[in-house]
Amino acid sequence: xxxxxxxxGLVKPSETLSLTCTVSGYSISSGYYWGWIRQSPGKGLEWIxxxxxxxxxxxxxxxxxxxxxxxxxxxxxxxLKLSSVTAADTAVYYCARSPKGGYVIPFDPWGQGTLVTxxx
Amino acid sequence: xxxxxxxxxxxxAPGQKVTISCSGSSSxxxxxxxxxYQQLPxxxxxxLIYDNDKRLSGIPDRFSGSKSGTSATLGITGLQTGxxxxxxxxxxxxxxxxxxxxxxxxxxxx
Numbered sequence: 001x002x003x004x005x006x007x008x009g010l011v012k013p014s015e016t017l018s019l020t021c022t023v024s025g026y027s028i029s030s031g032y033y034w035g036w037i038r039q040s041p042g043k044g045l046e047w048i049x050x051x052x053x054x055x056x057x058x059x060x061x062x063x064x065x066x067x068x069x070x071x072x073x074x075x076x077x078x079x080l081k082l083s084s085v086t087a088a089d090t091a092v093y094y095c096a097r098s099p100k101g102g103y104v105i106p107f108d109p110w111g112q113g114t115l116v117t118x119x120x
Numbered sequence: 121x122x123x124x125x126x127x128x129x130x131x132x133a134p135g136q137k138v139t140i141s142c143s144g145s146s147s148x149x150x151x152x153x154x155x156x157y158q159q160l161p162x163x164x165x166x167x168l169i170y171d172n173d174k175r176l177s178g179i180p181d182r183f184s185g186s187k188s189g190t191s192a193t194l195g196i197t198g199l200q201t202g203x204x205x206x207x208x209x210x211x212x213x214x215x216x217x218x219x220x221x222x223x224x225x226x227x228x229x230x
Contacts, residue, residue: 035219037165037219044122044208044221044222044223044224045157045165045208045210045221045224046221047210047218047219047220047221050219058217058218058219059218060218060219061216061217061218094164094165099170100170100171103153103212104212104219105153105155105210105211105212105219106153106155106167106170106210107155107157107165107167107210108166108167108170108176109167110164110165110166110167111164112163112164113164
């Protein structure tokens, strides 16, 4: 299984950050939770949210009002949308799978990460 | 501040053993499985340990995990310079209904 993030590397303040994670080597519709984690420069890991292949979701309470994770089984992809971004949302964004059926965490494998900078 | 508490840094000499602690509460570590991740400089995190003490396939047995009550520990024996990295613990928090991580511990092999 491999996962790979893609999307714009620069987003303007107050706009919506949109990222896609493409999965290869495994069909999303077969199961497991698929998640997004971010890491601000020089900081630790922050879980953003996860989605089951059926579409049920869990979100970080601190981001819930701004975040949406969706899945497109036809493209074997899942996506992240984070609205009303500020400079505090500047981070490397990772996508990952939970290899344990029915569990959001642990995470394996991880994508290589994509840096998203929020700046005008 | 993170829900799970880790020491910011630990250090030891090559060949020695080091332990990294991860402290939480009954809503997270106390009632859920703990996983451990290694992040080498400039790379994505990599899962080492899951379900408190299970090594992912391919992870050397120099790495071990344990849990007692509301705390978990990652142990690394026979330290190598290649083990220098940031290490993170993670688990589910049942009260928050959220995944949570520790703040990370930087391991220096002197």
